[in-house]
Amino acid sequence: xxxxxxxxxxxxxxxxxxxxxxxxxxxxxxxxxxxxxxxxxxxxxxxxxxxxxxxxxxxxxxxxxxxxxxxxxxxxxxxxxxxxxxxxxxxxxxxxxxxxxxxxxxxxxxxxxxxxxxxxxxxxxxxxxxx
Numbered sequence: 770x771x772x773x774x775x776x777x778x779x780x781x782x783x784x785x786x787x788x789x790x791x792x793x794x795x796x797x798x799x800x801x802x803x804x805x806x807x808x809x810x811x812x813x814x815x816x817x818x819x820x821x822x823x824x825x826x827x828x829x830x831x832x833x834x835x836x837x838x839x840x841x842x843x844x845x846x847x848x849x850x851x852x853x854x855x856x857x858x859x860x861x862x863x864x865x866x867x868x869x870x871x872x873x874x875x876x877x878x879x880x881x882x883x884x885x886x887x888x889x890x891x892x893x894x895x896x897x898x899x900x
Contacts, residue, residue, distance in 0.1 A: 792836075792837070792838060792881065793836060794836065794837045794838075794881065795833060795834055795835060795836055795837060796828070796829075796832050796833050796834075796835050796836075796837055796840055797829045797833030797834065798837075799837045799872065799876055799881065800824045800828060800829065800833070800869075800872055801824075803871075803872040803875055803876070804817070804820055804821060804824065804872075807875050808820060808871070808872075819864070820868050823864065823865040823868050824868065827848060827851075827852055827857075827865050828848055828865060828868070828869055831844075831847055831848045831851055832844045832845070832847070832848055837876060837881060837882060838881075838882055838883075840873075840882075845869065848865070848869070849862055849865075849866065852865065870885075873885050
């Protein structure tokens with residue numbers, strides 16, 4: 770048996786693992802599922818209410834209709850910009866950014882998205898924009 774015969778199937782397996790079947794799940798649908806399925810049992814009831822309010826009032830109106838796999842950094846930055854323009858405190862923006870990042874991290878672990886792009890990670894740290 771040649772070494773090529775051994776290596777070729779390994780390459781195929783890696784390609785299959787890297788491929789992600791397109792899904793039509795929107796950001797809003799995923800946030801609802803994440804909150805009820807993954808977060809609800811791990812957080813206090815008051816924290817649940819804060820997460821729910823952040824998702825309902827700030828994240829969903831801006832990016833809820835976007836397909837989860839199509840989400841990019843500029844979309845996320847738009848959420849933070851709108852919150853800042855509304856006069857919300859840096860702490861509130863930071864807390865909502867943390868909620869979104871937690872939800873995206875679980876999506877990554879569940880194989881729903883391939884990665885959290887560096888643009889999203891960077892933009893989630895820009896909470897302190899000047900008003």
